Amino acid sequence: MMKFIFLIIMFIPLSYLNLFWLIQWGWMFSIFMFLISYSFNKGFSMVSYLYGMDFISFLMLVLSFWILSLMFMSSEKIFINNNWSSFFLFMCLILMLALFMTFSSLNMFIFYLFFEISLIPILILIMGWGYQPERLQAGIYLLFYTLLASLPMMISVFYLYNNESSMEFYFLNSKNNNLILYFCMNMVFFIKIPMFMVHLWLPKAHVEAPVAGSMILAGVMLKLGGYGLMRLMILFTIIGLNLNLLFISLSLIGGVIVSLVCLRQSDLKSLIAYSSIAHMGMALSGVLSLNYWGYIGCLVMMVAHGLCSSGLFCLANINYERILSRSLYLNKGLINVLPSLSLWWFLLVSSNMAAPPSLNLLGEIMLINSILSLNKLNMIFLGLLSFFSAVYSLYLYSFSQHGKMNLGLFSFFNINIREFLVLMLHWLPLNLMILKG
Numbered sequence: 001m002m003k004f005i006f007l008i009i010m011f012i013p014l015s016y017l018n019l020f021w022l023i024q025w026g027w028m029f030s031i032f033m034f035l036i037s038y039s040f041n042k043g044f045s046m047v048s049y050l051y052g053m054d055f056i057s058f059l060m061l062v063l064s065f066w067i068l069s070l071m072f073m074s075s076e077k078i079f080i081n082n083n084w085s086s087f088f089l090f091m092c093l094i095l096m097l098a099l100f101m102t103f104s105s106l107n108m109f110i111f112y113l114f115f116e117i118s119l120i121p122i123l124i125l126i127m128g129w130g131y132q133p134e135r136l137q138a139g140i141y142l143l144f145y146t147l148l149a150s151l152p153m154m155i156s157v158f159y160l161y162n163n164e165s166s167m168e169f170y171f172l173n174s175k176n177n178n179l180i181l182y183f184c185m186n187m188v189f190f191i192k193i194p195m196f197m198v199h200l201w202l203p204k205a206h207v208e209a210p211v212a213g214s215m216i217l218a219g220v221m222l223k224l225g226g227y228g229l230m231r232l233m234i235l236f237t238i239i240g241l242n243l244n245l246l247f248i249s250l251s252l253i254g255g256v257i258v259s260l261v262c263l264r265q266s267d268l269k270s271l272i273a274y275s276s277i278a279h280m281g282m283a284l285s286g287v288l289s290l291n292y293w294g295y296i297g298c299l300v301m302m303v304a305h306g307l308c309s310s311g312l313f314c315l316a317n318i319n320y321e322r323i324l325s326r327s328l329y330l331n332k333g334l335i336n337v338l339p340s341l342s343l344w345w346f347l348l349v350s351s352n353m354a355a356p357p358s359l360n361l362l363g364e365i366m367l368i369n370s371i372l373s374l375n376k377l378n379m380i381f382l383g384l385l386s387f388f389s390a391v392y393s394l395y396l397y398s399f400s401q402h403g404k405m406n407l408g409l410f411s412f413f414n415i416n417i418r419e420f421l422v423l424m425l426h427w428l429p430l431n432l433m434i435l436k437g
Contacts, residue, residue, distance in 0.1 A: 001051035001104050004034060008097045015089035020079050023089060024072050031065045044170070050107040056299060060103045060220075060227055063306050066429070067219035068096050071212040073422045074314050077321065078129065078210075088129065092212065095121035099220060103227065108157050108167040111231075115188075115224060119146055122213060122221060129210040138201075138208035145201040149191050152184035160235075174237045182236050182243060186229065193225030193284050195247065196254020199277045206273035207326075211317035214269065218276055218309035223302045226280070229287045230295060237290060244288040248371065251288075252381035255281035259388030263395060268316040268326045271396055272309060275352065275389070279305050279360075282385060286367040289374055297366030304351075304359035304430060311348045311426030315341070318419055319400075322412040333405030341415055342401050344423045351430055353393035354386070359433050 007030055014023050039045045044052040053061070071092060079085045098118035105111040119142070127139045159181065161167050191198045202222075206214050233240060255278040262278070265271040283301040286294040318341065319331050335342040351358035364386065371378050 001046050001048050001053070004030075005051070005097070005100060007033075008093060008100060012090060012093050015093060016086045018086060020072070020085065020089065023093075024069065027065070027069045027072065031062070031069065034065060035062065044106070047106070050110050051101075051104045052106045053104055056227065056230060057103045059299060059303055060223055061100060063223070063303055064096060064099045064103065064220045066425075067215055067306065067310055068092060070310065070314070070422050070425055071215050073418060073425075074215065074317065075210070075212045076418060078212075083129065088125075088212075091121045091124050091128075092216075095125075095216065099224075102224060106169055108160065108169065111169075111228075112154060112157055115228070116146075116150055118221070118224070119143065122217065125213040125216075126205060126209045129213070130208040131210070132208060134204075135208035138204040141201040142205045145191050145194075145198065146188070149188035153188045156181055156184040169231055172232070172234055174235060177239045179239065179243075182239055185232055185235065189225040189228040189232075190247070190284075191225070192228070193222055193280050194277060195251055195284055196258060196277065196281060197250065199254075199258070202277060203270050203273040206276075206313070207267060207269050211314060214313040214317075215310040218272075218313055219306040222276065222280055223306060226283055226287060226298055226302050229284070230298065233287060233290065240288070240290055244290065245374065248285045248288050248374065248378070249381075251281040251285045252371075252378060252385060255279075256381055256384045256388060259385060259392055262388075262392035266328050268319065268328060268331060268396075268400070269313065270326075271328075271392065272312045272316060275392060276305065276309050278385065278389060279309075282364070282367050282371075282382075285371050285378075289370045291370050291373060293366050293373075294370030297363050297370055300359060301363030301367060303433070304363050307426050307430040308348060308351045308358070308360060311423060311430075312352060314419075314422055314426065315345060315348060318415065323406070323409065328399050330406050330408070331400045332403040333401070335401040336405045337409060338415060340420075344420075344427070345397055345401055347427050348423070349393045349397040351427070353390040357431050357434050359430055362434050 011023055011026065038053065038058050044054050046053050075088070078088050095118060098114050098121065101114040102111060102118060105114065123139050123143060126142065127135055157167065164171065194202050205217060209217060258274050258277045262271050262274045265274060279301065283298045286298040286301065316326060319334070320326050323330055325331065351360055354360040354364045368382050371382060
C-alpha cells in the first residue's frame, strides 16, 4: 500500500510545474499498475502497517482513481484560462490522497481522520472554482452538515477503543443494544450518503460546484457514507435488526418523494443531484438490510452510480460551457444542433434509469431482492421508486433534446474529441462490468 501512497505524493510537485499532460498520462498509467497489483483472494491483501485492502476497498479505490483522471480531462478550461490551475491540481491530488487513506485504512481512528480531511479539499474546490456567489452558502451547508455528526463519531471511536483495546476493523464485534453508540457512529454516514431528511447540503453543493467538484462529489464522496456503513454495521447486528427497518422505510419513502421533486426541477445539475439522493436511498436500504445480497447490491450500486452520475454532470457541464445556462428552458431542442451529443445523453440517461445492460440494473435487482426479504410491503415503495426513476430520466432526456430550439443559440463551438473520450470512459466501464457481475 505504501508504494501507491508515495506514488500519489510524488505527483504533487508536478502540479506546480504546470505539467498537466504528464500528470494525466502518469495517472492513467498508475490506474493500470494498481489494477494488476491486487490479488483477488478473499480477505485483506497488501497489508502494511495500518493500511490494507479487501475487495470493497479495492473497488472504491479503482473508482476514485478513475473519476480523478476523468476530472482532469473534463476541467481543461481551468488549464486553458490558467485559473489557478496549479493549485487546482494540488487540491485534486490532496483529495485523492485523503480518499486513498480512507478507503485503505484498517484502523478506525485513521479512517475517521482521513474521512474528515477529505472534506477540506472538496470545500476549497467548491468555494474556489464554483460559478456563482451562492457557493459560499453551499460550502457552509456542506461543512456544517458533515461536522455536526463528526464529533459524536470521534467520541464513539474512543469509547470503542476503551472497551476493546483495539481500533482495528477486523477485531470488531457486535455491541448488542447500545442505542446511543448506534446513532453516534452511523449518523455521520447517513449524512454523507445522504439519507432523506439530512440531504439538503447535496443539491446546494452540486449546483455551485465546478464540474470537477460535482464529479468527485457524485462519484466518490457519497460512497464514503456507504463504505463506512458496510465496515461498521457489524457492530450493530442485534440492535440493527429492529432499528434499521425505520431507516429503510425512511430511505424508500424519501426516495419516492425526492423522485417527485426531480420532476419539479428546472436546473440540469439540480435534477441530477436529486436523482443521486433517490439512488443512494436504495443503496442505503440494501446495506441496512444486513444480508449478503444487500451488501453486494449496495457495492454494485455505488460503483454504477459513481460512473453514471459523474457522466451526467460532465454532460451538463458540456452544455453549460456552450449555452452558459443550466436552465432546462434554455437547454431545449439540442438534438437539432448537437445530434452526436444527443446519443451520449440517451446512453447515460438510460443507464441512470437502470436499463440493461448497465451495472445499475444488476445493483437494483440485488437490492430489490434483499429489501423484499425483510418485508413484502416494501415492494410498493420499490416499485414507485423504480417507476419514477424512469420518469425523471426520460423527462431529463426529452426536455433537453426535443422541443423548440432556443433561438439565442446562433453561435457556439462544436464538441471536441476530449469531451467524447471523457463520456466514453464513463459509459464503457458502466456497461461492460455487468459481464463480470
